[in-house]
Amino acid sequence: MKKIIKEIIPYIVIILVVVLIRSFIITPVTVDGPSMEKTLFSGDVMILKKFAKNNLKKGEIVVIQKGSNKLIKRLFAMPGEKIKCVSGIIYVNNEEVDDSHANGKTPDFKEYILGDDEYFVIGDNRNNSFDSRSFGPVKKDQILGTTDLIIFPFNHFKKF
Numbered sequence: 001m002k003k004i005i006k007e008i009i010p011y012i013v014i015i016l017v018v019v020l021i022r023s024f025i026i027t028p029v030t031v032d033g034p035s036m037e038k039t040l041f042s043g044d045v046m047i048l049k050k051f052a053k054n055n056l057k058k059g060e061i062v063v064i065q066k067g068s069n070k071l072i073k074r075l076f077a078m079p080g081e082k083i084k085c086v087s088g089i090i091y092v093n094n095e096e097v098d099d100s101h102a103n104g105k106t107p108d109f110k111e112y113i114l115g116d117d118e119y120f121v122i123g124d125n126r127n128n129s130f131d132s133r134s135f136g137p138v139k140k141d142q143i144l145g146t147t148d149l150i151i152f153p154f155n156h157f158k159k160f
Helices: 002-024 050-054
Strands: 026-030 045-049 061-066 069-077 082-086 089-092 109-113 118-122 143-152
Touching: 002 026, 002 050, 026 050, 026 143, 045 050, 050 143, 061 118, 069 082, 069 089
Parallel strands: none
Antiparallel strands: 026 045, 045 143, 061 069, 061 143, 069 118, 082 089, 082 109
16 A cells, blocks of 8 residues: 555646646646737647736736636736827827737727726737727736747747
């Protein structure tokens, strides 16, 4: 009996380490849909950095939980900021934003003034994205983390 327990312990430790890493540090996430094209494509597998949600920066790609869905979007505005789009140009705090990741022209949207715990996210594929323009700002607890590394398929492998 002791021999069996000694043999099983390394496997239990491995399983616990994997579960802890996936729960608190990193986990794979798969792009589902065209909302981030030409940056990301449906089927791309990325590494979600869960630990990075406490140090968010504008322009980063984030994964959010919206209902039962995980959505991958770009972070455009932070708590306390105001964001709007006029004539296809996005403004944060009345300053034009670098929108070089955009695929297509951004349709105008009304001004949002973000609360203390609100973030504004937009997909890179401006004409085909379910994002804050549709459902409004997201709360920090809806942000699962950031991602900047495609690991599969191998011909898409890159770090942003």
